[in-house]
Amino acid sequence: MPSSIVFNMININNQNTNATIGIGENVQSSWDSHSKNNYGTGEFIGNSISVNIVNFLYDNDFIDAPINDQDFKPTVATQV
Template structure:
């Protein structure tokens, strides 16, 4: 038995990297994301007070984001029925 789901409103407070909001039919073949985030003070959750703080990031990477995308040598068909 099919189930019908109806959304009257889609409310979004924030989007992060590699995020998507789509309605209806969508097709994302080989969807990839390359990126890097540095959180020196961690990730604050809830009520957070930090006074007189010092955050230091030491990032000695030679390459921050090595990108490898195999779809260039092995393409995927993009068909939606």
């Protein structure tokens, strides 16, 4: 039995790496996400208090996140 979902409005405050909003009939295949993050004290989410923090982050590599992504991802994308 087909069902109907109705959105009056979609509000997006923030999108991060490897994120999408797909509305309607869509096919999203073969996604890859490659990134590098260096957090000295971690990641602050929500209400946070930090006092008297000293961080040293040594990142001595010459190239950040070298990527050799040669994978092949075939897909069948048929829409009616």
